[in-house]
Amino acid sequence: MQALSQHLAQTLKALRAQRQWSLTQAAEHSGVSKAMLGQIERGESSPTVATLWKIATGFAVPFSLFITPPEAAREVVHYREGERPPFHQQNAQMQVRSLADFDALLGLDLLEITFSANAFSASAPHAPGVTEHVIVITGTLEVQVAQRWHQLRQGEVLRFNADVPHAYRNSSGQPTLIHNLIHYPRAG
Structure with missing residues (x-):
């Protein structure tokens, strides 16, 4: 769970940096409070699925971006049971x-x-x-x-x-x- 929380924090920080958004701007776009966004970025809060959806919608990115690190593109991909943590x-x-x-x-x-x-x-x-x-x-x-x-x-x-x-x-x-x-x- 710690690795997932760290991935979520890094992803949110990277998205804000790409867009050059302050926490206030990210809060305006996502409908999630500035305080909550800051807590997520610091790894101090575990958001609900509904909160993650708001953030994904506000940043116009897929939901899975926040819960699974992207892999390198391959022609054939075989996903095995248990490889991806929930x-x-x-x-x-x-x-x-x-x-x-x-x-x-x-x-x-x-x-x-x-x-x-x-x-x-x-x-x-x-x-x-x-x-x-x-x-x-x-x-x-x-x-x-x-x-x-x-x-x-x-x-x-x-x-x-x-x-x-x-x-x-x-x-x-x-x-x-x-x-x-x-x-x-x-x-x-």
């Missing part, structure tokens, strides 16, 4: 693992998310044009998109525009495992 929220309601590096050509992130029993997670709108595909691997999940709840069972898929408020709820007494394929539109 990102755990402090409240333990969910953990997120990047299943593959962000594909800049296709604009795709592939994440594995485990929701604990009775977990709830609300998400602010992502950048315009971002879409999500939620694939339930085990368990059940409810996904709220624009005030409407959708019940998903194992093997079911929900695709939605993620540039609106949305939320995830596991109302069962068992953990739920999903894959989340996120498509970011090309800049520019």
